[in-house]
Amino acid sequence: MIHVENLCKSFTLHNQGGTVIPVMENAALSVAAGECVGLIGASGAGKSTLMRMLYGNYLAASGSIRIGEVDVARAAPRDILALRRDTLGYVSQFLRVVPRVPTLDVVAEPLLRTGHDTGAARARAGDLLARLNIPQRLWRLSPTTFSGGEQQRVNIARGFAHAFPVLLLDEPTASLDAANRETVLALIEEAKARGAAIVGIFHDEAARARVCDREVDVTRFTPGLS
Numbered sequence: 001m002i003h004v005e006n007l008c009k010s011f012t013l014h015n016q017g018g019t020v021i022p023v024m025e026n027a028a029l030s031v032a033a034g035e036c037v038g039l040i041g042a043s044g045a046g047k048s049t050l051m052r053m054l055y056g057n058y059l060a061a062s063g064s065i066r067i068g069e070v071d072v073a074r075a076a077p078r079d080i081l082a083l084r085r086d087t088l089g090y091v092s093q094f095l096r097v098v099p100r101v102p103t104l105d106v107v108a109e110p111l112l113r114t115g116h117d118t119g120a121a122r123a124r125a126g127d128l129l130a131r132l133n134i135p136q137r138l139w140r141l142s143p144t145t146f147s148g149g150e151q152q153r154v155n156i157a158r159g160f161a162h163a164f165p166v167l168l169l170d171e172p173t174a175s176l177d178a179a180n181r182e183t184v185l186a187l188i189e190e191a192k193a194r195g196a197a198i199v200g201i202f203h204d205e206a207a208r209a210r211v212c213d214r215e216v217d218v219t220r221f222t223p224g225l226s
C-alpha cells in the first residue's frame with residue numbers, strides 16, 4: 001500500500017539567510033496491507049518529517065511516495081485531498097476542530113464525507129466514543145472545552161471511524177491511562193486485521209512491540225550516512 005523510494009528532504013530557512021538544512025536522503029519504506037511499521041530513531045532524526053511527507057504536508061525535494069495509486073510527492077492538491085478523504089487517515093497528537101460542532105459529529109464526519117448515511121455514521125461514532133470512555137453526556141458538546149486527554153481520545157475515535165486502507169499514527173497512546181491505552185492498541189490490531197497498512201511513531205516501547213511488525217530506524221536516512 002505504501003512505497004517510498006529515494007525520498008529526499010531539506011528545509012530552507014528563509015528568515016535565517018536562506019540556510020538549507022538537509023534532513024533526509026534516499027529514504028525508502030514499504031508497508032503492506034495488514035502491516036504496522038514503527039518509525040524509530042533519536043529525537044531530531046526525522047520521524048515526524050517523514051510522517052508529514054507521507055501525509056502530503058511537507059513537500060519532498062525528490063523521490064516518490066506511492067500510496068495506493070497516488071504519488072503524494074507529485075500529486076496535485078485536489079488529488080491529495082481525495083486521497084485523505086478515502087484512503088489515507090492521520091491521527092495526529094492534537095485535535096483541531098471547527099468550534100461548536102458536537103463531539104458525535106466531529107467523530108462521524110470522516111464517515112459522512114465518504115458517503116455513509118447519518119444514522120450509521122453516528123452509531124459508529126457513538127460506539128467508538130463509548131469504547132474510549134467519553135461519557136455520553138459530552139457527545140452533544142463541542143470538544144473544544146474538553147480536557148487534553150478527552151480531546152486526544154476524541155481525536156483517536158475520529159481517526160478510526162472510517163476504515164482507511166492506510167493509517168498514520170503519531171504517538172496514539174501518549175498520555176493515556178491504562179484502560180484507554182489498551183483500547184487504542186485493540187483498535188490498531190482491529191485495523192491491521194481488516195487489512196490497513198499502518199505507519200506509527202510510538203515512544204511507548206511496549207505498545208510498539210505489541211502492534212508493530214517491523215521497525216524502521218530513520219537515522220538510516222540522515223544525510224551523509226548513506
Ligand SMILES: Nc1ncnc2c1ncn2[C@@H]1O[C@H](COP(=O)(O)OP(=O)(O)OP(=O)(O)O)[C@@H](O)[C@H]1O
Nearest residue numbers: 011012021023041042043044045046047048049050
Ligand atoms: N519546519 C521545519 N523547518 C526547519 N527545520 C525543520 C522543520 N521541521 C523539522 N525540521 C528539522 O528536521 C529535523 C528532523 O525533525 P523531526 O521533527 O522530523 O524529528 P523527529 O525524529 O520527529 O524528532 P522527535 O522525536 O524529537 O519528535 C530536525 O533537525 C528539525 O530541526
